[in-house]
Amino acid sequence: MSKRLIVDPDQCTSCRLCELACSQLAVGAYQPSRSHIQVLIHADDAFFFPLVCIQCEDAACMDACPTEALVRDPDTNAVVVVEENCTECGLCVTACPYGAIRCFDGRAFKCELCGGDPECVKYCSPGALRYESEDSWSPEQRKAYAAQMQDLAEEVLS
C-alpha cells in the first residue's frame, strides 16, 4: 500500500517552513514563490491551509495533458512531470481543481513526493504534514479528509 502526503490544516501554524524545504530541493534556493506546497493564510479568519497536490486517483491534470507529460510513478503513486514532453501549454494548470500545478521556465511544476521521501514533512514541527500509509486511515479519517478538501475548494473558489 503506497503512502500519502496527509495535510492536517488544524495543526498548521502558518510558519511556511514547508515552502522553504520544498523550494530548496525544487530550485536550489529558499524561494517560496517556487515551492510546490503553498500555505494559504487568511489570517483574519485564522485559516491556514498547506495547499499541495494530493495525487488524485483520477487525476484531471493527466487527462488534460495532450503530450503525456504527466505520468504516474508506480512506486510512490505520485503524478510526475516528464520534462521533455512538457510544452508549457498550461492545460493541467487549468484542469487542477486545487491549483496545485504551476508553470515556470517552460515546464509544469508540481509536488512529486520527493521520490517517496517528502522533505516538507521533516520541517513540519506541529505535524500538519505527515507521510502515512493509506491503509492506516480509519473511515472517519477518510471522511474528515474529504470534508477538508471540500472546504478548501470552496475557499479557493470564493
Add this chain to the structure above:
Amino acid sequence: MRHAYAGKVLRVDLSQRRIREEPLDAELARAYIGGRGLATKMFCDEVAAGVDPLHLGNKLFLATGPLTGTAAMCGGRYMAVTKGALTGTIACSNCGGNFGPELKYAGYDMVVLEGASGEPVVLVIDDGKVELQPAGKLWGKTVHETEDALHKQLGKNFKIVSIGPAGEKLVRFACIMNDKHRAAGRSGVGAVMGSKKLKAVAVRGTGGITVADPKGFRAAFLDAAEKLKAGDVTGTGLPQFGTAVLVNVINEQGAFPVRNFQQAQFESAEAISGETIAEQILIRKRSCFACPMACGRVTAVKEGPFAGKGEGPEYESLWSLGAAAGVSDLAAVSKANYICNELGLDTITAGSTVACAMELFEEGVIAAEQAGCDLRFGNGAAVVELMSKIGRREGFGDVLAEGGARVAEKFGRPELFMGVKKLEAPAYDPRGVHGMGLQYATSNRGACHVRGYMIAPEILGVPVKMDPHATEGKAAMNIAFQNLTAALDSTGICLFVTFSVGGPEILAHLTAATGFDYDLDEMVQAGERIWNLEKLFNMRAGFGRKDDTLPPRWLSEPIPAGPAKGKTVPLDEMLTEYYQLRGWDEQGQPTKEKLATLGL
C-alpha cells in the same frame, strides 16, 4: 553577491523622492553580520548623534539579516534601526512576521529611509520595481485598515509594514507594525516613520535566497528543530501557552510588578495567565515566518463591552495593560491590546505610562477632571479608553503620548517613572531578579529585556541556574548574553531559540549560510563590536554613567511582600564590575585599547 545576503541596499530619499540601489558591502557584512549590526554601523556612519529623532536628518533603516528568509530556525526577522523618538538613544526594534523575508526575496537586504516627504506616501517594492505612491487616502487609517486597503489595491501577496494613527501623530512610543499584529515595538520607531510621512512599505518578492552549503545548513536546521522540540520552554511552554506562560512563573518568583512597581506579586495573576487565555479567548496558534514554536495567539473576546479580535496579548502586554495598572479583567486587557495593535502603540510603554499616571492620580497629583476618567488602579475600562486617546492624541491621551518619563517630569514627580533612559521597563521587577536590574541599567536602548535576557539564567536556569537575589557572576553573564544577543539579532533569527540552543547552533547556521568561516569567538566578538558601537553612539548623544541607573524605587524601596520581600537592587557593585569586564572606564566610556581590539 555572496550567498545568504540579497546583496543590495535600497536607499530612498523621501525629501527628494529619489530611489537608489547600492551594493551591500561584503566586508562590513562580515564584521557586523547584518540586520541590527550592519544597520547600526551604517546608521552611526551616516547620522549625527545629536540629531532630533523626529527631524528629517534622522534616518530609518529596515534591515534583515543573512538568515532572514532562509530555513534557519525562526529566520524571519527584520529590525528597525534609528534614533528613538522616545529615548534619544540608538534604537533597534526587532520584529517577526513575513515582511523581512519578502524584502529579501524582492532583492534587498535593507531599506534606508532618508529625509521626509511633504505629503503622505507609501513605498511600493515589487521585485526590482520601486516607487513612491501618494498615501493621502490612507492617512488616518488604522494599521488593519491600511493593510486591507493596500492588499486590495496591490494584491494579497504584498507584505506590508505600516504605522497607525499613533505613528502619524508622533506618539513617542509608536510602533511599526506588520502582519497586522506584529510590532517593531519599542523606542518609538513608528514616530520616526511618521515624521517622514511614510505610511507604509509594501513589498512583493518572487526571488530566492541561496546558502553556501545547503547540506550543512539543512543539518543545522534539523538539529536545532529537534532541540527546540525537546526543550521545556521552546517545545512545551511557548507552543502551549505562548509567551503568557510566564505570568504564573514570574509571579510565583515575586518579581511580577504590580501597580507601577508598588508590589511584586499580583493577587489576580491567574486571571491574566496563559492558562486562562487558552481557556477563554484562544482561537488558534500562529507562527512568525519559519518558526517551529508558534508562540503567537489568535484570540477573540466574543461578547461584552470589550468584544474584539486579534492576536495576543503577549506576556509583556498582559502585564503592562493588566497587572501594572492593577487590572485583572482579561477581556479589558485583550481589548486594550487589540487597540494598541490597530493604532500602532507599544503596549509596554502605553500600559506603563497609564500605570504611572494612575499612581500620580492616587497621590492626588493628577485631578479627575484633568484625566477625563477615573484613574484609580484596577479600572480596566479607563485603560481601554486611554489606549484609543493616546493613539490619536486626544484629550488626556495627548499628555500620555509623551511616555512615562515626560509625564512624571511634567507633574513634578520624576521618581514615579519606572524605566531607564526614558524607556519603560518590561514585566520583571529587578529587585527580585538582580541581573535584570543590571541589564535595564546598561541596555543601549534603556530598560529593555530582549538585549540580555537575564531571566533565562536567574529564573529558568538557562544555560545555568543563578540565584536571582545574588550579584555574583551577574556582570559576566549579562555581558555574555548582551554580546551573543547582538550577534543573534544581526543574523535575523528570533531570540526565543536561545531557550534551547546557543552559540554553536547559531554559528552552524551562519557559517553554512554565508560561507564566512566564522568561529564562535569571531561571531561573539561581532556582537561585542555591535554593543560597543551602540554605546559610542549613545555617548555622543550625551548619555553616560549618570544614565546607567535605575529609578529610586528599585534602588531603595524594598519589595513589600512575597519571595523577594525586603530586596532592592544592589546596582553599584554590579555596574562597576560590568564596566571593568567590558573594558570601559569608570564613566562607562570604552577604552582606546578595547576599541582597537574590536576594530572600532
